[in-house]
Amino acid sequence: MIATQYKITLPSDYNMDIIRERVRNNGHKTDGFEELKFKLYLITEKGVNNNLQNSYSPLYLWNGSNGLNKFLFNGYYDNILNSFGWQKVNIGIPLIDTTTNKIIENRYLFQVEGEIQPQGSLNDFPDKIRESITTIENTEYLVIYSPDKWKYEAFYFLNDLTKVSGKRGVIYQILHISQE
Numbered sequence: 060m061i062a063t064q065y066k067i068t069l070p071s072d073y074n075m076d077i078i079r080e081r082v083r084n085n086g087h088k089t090d091g092f093e094e095l096k097f098k099l100y101l102i103t104e105k106g107v108n109n110n111l112q113n114s115y116s117p118l119y120l121w122n123g124s125n126g127l128n129k130f131l132f133n134g135y136y137d138n139i140l141n142s143f144g145w146q147k148v149n150i151g152i153p154l155i156d157t158t159t160n161k162i163i164e165n166r167y168l169f170q171v172e173g174e175i176q177p178q179g180s181l182n183d184f185p186d187k188i189r190e191s192i193t194t195i196e197n198t199e200y201l202v203i204y205s206p207d208k209w210k211y212e213a214f215y216f217l218n219d220l221t222k223v224s225g226k227r228g229v230i231y232q233i234l235h236i237s238q239e
Contacts, residue, residue, distance in 0.1 A: 060121060060122055060156070061127055061151075061152065062150070063127060063148050064116060064119065064149050065139065066115075067116065067146060069112070069115060071105050075102060075104050078102055078234070079102075079234060082100045082235050085138070086235030090238070091237075092130065092237065093129055094125055095119065095130075096121065096122050097158070097162065098118070098236070099118045099119075100236070101118055101168060101231035101232065101233060101234070103116070110230065120156070122239070149205070154203060154211065156201050162216045162236060163236045165217055165236075166218050167218065167231065167233060168215065168230075168233055169217055169226070169228050170212055170213070170215075170228050170231065171193055171212070172228075173192070173213075174211075175204065175209040176209075177209075195217070195223065198217060198222065200213055200215045201213070201214045202214075
């Protein structure tokens with residue numbers, strides 16, 4: 060599995076209804092996409108849920124590289140290039156995935172980032188991450204890591220934002236979820 064995300068920062072006065080309309084008209088195009096476990100069409104809005112900026116930040120979880128390669132190199136990603144210019148696509152490797160097809164019922168994604176500190180052994184590291192990340196009861200989540208940066212990100216699927224009240228992280232609105 061491979062996780063990918065590009066984060067497009069938009070001007071603070073950007074009309075986010077443009078992104079909502081874009082997703083309303085095009086989000087269905089990745090429904091059932093080859094090897095795509097899910098694609099989350101995510102936004103943040105400046106001043107909403109303590110966010111400091113407007114952004115469009117789709118998150119993908121791929122079951123294999125063929126689907127990702129098809130998306131990037133067969134014209135699908137050109138829609139992003141044509142609308143927003145060249146974007147860096149962040150890559151992560153799933154470490155813990157508790158998600159099911161029920162994620163489609165959620166309206167928010169809460170993201171927490173952390174660093175993987177140098178250590179003498181990475182033996183049992185998934186257990187250490189499980190113990191160190193925020194626990195949110197009855198919430199599906201995904202943890203990905205990037206060994207080139209030695210960082211990890213935990214993503215929690217939510218409807219009730221009171222579950223993350225007072226916690227540090229980014230709250231995204233989910234506009235659409237495409238699934239395999």
